Amino acid sequence: MKKIFRLGYVTILASVLLVTSCTNDAALANDENSVIANTTSKTGKTALSSGTKKLLIIGIDGCRGDALMGANTPNVHALLPNSIYSLDALTEAPTWSGNGWSTMLSGVTHLKHGVTDNSFSNPNFGTYPSFLKRLETYNSALKTMSIVHWAPINTYIVDGIDVEKTLTADLAVKNEAVAALTNDNPDALFLHFDDVDHAGHSYGFSINVPQYKSSIETTDGYIGEILAALKNRPNYANEDWLVVVAPDHGGIVTGSTGSHGGSSYEERNIFTIFNNKNFTSNKIEKPVDPTTSITGKFANFNANSIYASTSNALYNFGTSSFTVECRIKTSGYSSDPSIVSNKNWVSGKNRGFIICANTGGTWKVNIGDTQNRVDISGGTIIDGKWHHLTLVVDRSSKLVKTYQDGAFVGQAAIQASFGSLTSGLPFAIGQDGTLAYGANVNGNIAEVRVWNKALSEASILNYTCSSVTSSHPDYVNLIGYWKGDNGSGSNFTDSSSKQVALSFPNVPTWTTSTASLKCGNANGIVPKMVDIAYSSLQWFGVPINLAWSLDGRSWLPAN
Numbered sequence: 001m002k003k004i005f006r007l008g009y010v011t012i013l014a015s016v017l018l019v020t021s022c023t024n025d026a027a028l029a030n031d032e033n034s035v036i037a038n039t040t041s042k043t044g045k046t047a048l049s050s051g052t053k054k055l056l057i058i059g060i061d062g063c064r065g066d067a068l069m070g071a072n073t074p075n076v077h078a079l080l081p082n083s084i085y086s087l088d089a090l091t092e093a094p095t096w097s098g099n100g101w102s103t104m105l106s107g108v109t110h111l112k113h114g115v116t117d118n119s120f121s122n123p124n125f126g127t128y129p130s131f132l133k134r135l136e137t138y139n140s141a142l143k144t145m146s147i148v149h150w151a152p153i154n155t156y157i158v159d160g161i162d163v164e165k166t167l168t169a170d171l172a173v174k175n176e177a178v179a180a181l182t183n184d185n186p187d188a189l190f191l192h193f194d195d196v197d198h199a200g201h202s203y204g205f206s207i208n209v210p211q212y213k214s215s216i217e218t219t220d221g222y223i224g225e226i227l228a229a230l231k232n233r234p235n236y237a238n239e240d241w242l243v244v245v246a247p248d249h250g251g252i253v254t255g256s257t258g259s260h261g262g263s264s265y266e267e268r269n270i271f272t273i274f275n276n277k278n279f280t281s282n283k284i285e286k287p288v289d290p291t292t293s294i295t296g297k298f299a300n301f302n303a304n305s306i307y308a309s310t311s312n313a314l315y316n317f318g319t320s321s322f323t324v325e326c327r328i329k330t331s332g333y334s335s336d337p338s339i340v341s342n343k344n345w346v347s348g349k350n351r352g353f354i355i356c357a358n359t360g361g362t363w364k365v366n367i368g369d370t371q372n373r374v375d376i377s378g379g380t381i382i383d384g385k386w387h388h389l390t391l392v393v394d395r396s397s398k399l400v401k402t403y404q405d406g407a408f409v410g411q412a413a414i415q416a417s418f419g420s421l422t423s424g425l426p427f428a429i430g431q432d433g434t435l436a437y438g439a440n441v442n443g444n445i446a447e448v449r450v451w452n453k454a455l456s457e458a459s460i461l462n463y464t465c466s467s468v469t470s471s472h473p474d475y476v477n478l479i480g481y482w483k484g485d486n487g488s489g490s491n492f493t494d495s496s497s498k499q500v501a502l503s504f505p506n507v508p509t510w511t512t513s514t515a516s517l518k519c520g521n522a523n524g525i526v527p528k529m530v531d532i533a534y535s536s537l538q539w540f541g542v543p544i545n546l547a548w549s550l551d552g553r554s555w556l557p558a559n
């Protein structure tokens with residue numbers, strides 16, 4: 001959300017917000033740094049033409065890919081037969097514009113560029129500049145331009161380039177872009193349109209919202225005029241344009257309006273279009289999530305007094321790494337009840353950890369040490385299906401990471417000064433460490449696993465849908481494993497070697513049920529926001545310096 005009040009030429013950012021220090025992130029690019037895209041299409045045409053390399057990036061703030069495809073958008077659709085594109089691409093959470101545009105332009109996640117909201121309070125663009133600036137450093141003869149509607153892009157993110165223009169309307173951005181293509185000779189031109197985001201906030205981010213759809217169609221008309229100006233350039237035949245179209249984030253409908261900023265898939269999901277007259281169409285889709293059916297007799301956590309706990313000190317982690325996993329099945333609840341925790345959840349700064357259900361039908365994780373806190377939001381869980389939730393606290397890499405149904409959701413940095421998480425309180429399922437928090441999850445909790453190490457992504461994914469056995473590669477690190485399907489009684493039996501049974505002070509009702517569980521490879525290898533800068537640099541043949549520590553990869557055909 002961009003809460004900006006414009007007073008003449010003065011733009012005031014008024015949004016600082018984020019009550020928590022939530023700094024999640026959806027990029028999965030670190031393990032892909034050296035991967036060269038194998039985007040050769042099945043029909044095989046990959047040769048790039050010669051000609052002067054040129055780049056046009058059209059940024060559409062808050063534009064959902066499904067809405068872009070579903071609206072009457074002939075100009076964008078006309079790009080697709082010559083595009084490598086994806087409607088399943090991802091940006092990182094928090095899904096604020098500050099974070100999104102910073103990530104697109106710098107090619108690194110917020111863990112490096114430091115922008116997690118729209119306050120730009122502590123950016124690292126000195127170390128991680130925009131790729132436009134890197135282009136200037138590579139070859140100062142290149143004409144680099146940024147024409148935007150949202151001022152902070154030029155104020156904070158972009159500097160050291162040839163032309164920065166900030167305008168107060170999308171129409172003016174379009175006119176300026178047409179003028180630049182007609183009268184100037186841009187080599188790399190970045191454009192930003194904002195009206196789609198405005199419509200999304202006012203009416204909802206959905207193809208079913210007429211005002212949002214209409215705004216996308218207007219923007220598509222602008223894109224048509226811009227592309228016509230591009231093709232009318234006198235030397236167009238000798239130019240080789242890469243045209244990139246992408247938003248900074250997705251968005252959701254909330255009541256009669258819309259929002260973004262969270263970690264839900266709908267907010268993190270973006271589209272990416274890489275178009276060139278010589279590209280062959282290649283639509284990159286995420287793999288379909290496999291699902292499994294879970295049947296068992298589970299305890300109903302349908303009252304604050306129904307919880308299982310232990311005072312065993314094994315589950316106080318001090319400053320060590322650990323992982324907590326659990327499954328939850330719920331159709332709704334009130335407030336933000338604990339699922340698994342060992343802290344007093346009345347404050348997020350209290351010592352300890354929590355995986356909790358959160359307002360809006362989502363979930364979140366939190367750790368605190370009395371002085372600091374880290375929070376990451378997850379996606380929706382109130383669909384009556386099982387969801388596998390994972391919290392990883394990795395003290396060596398100073399990161400908190402979360403996964404839902406085996407798929408990466410977000411990550412956040414742990415402050416260097418972050419202290420002990422040992423609360424001295426009980427470890428509890430269905431309650432916080434005080435055993436007296438005033439909310440319950442109103443559902444089933446099962447398959448709770450505690451590990452005294454930070455599990456790898458593969459290790460989490462591979463066991464999302466199956467039970468842990470002694471063949472698990474990290475089995476020796478399993479220090480608590482409550483399957484929660486024993487079907488009766490007042491205990492959760494521990495299947496780990498520690499054999500710490502959790503006791504229910506009040507005997508729960510146990511109910512047989514069957515529900516599905518996603519088994520999580522949804523992120524797959526799809527384009528990420530960080531890939532746009534990397535691909536753009538590659539387009540101009542800029543040698544990627546490993547010291548830049550870019551997080552992305554290229555999706556362009558091999559030259």
Ligand SMILES: [Zn+2]
Binds near residue numbers: 001002097197201
């Ligand atoms: Zn917005």
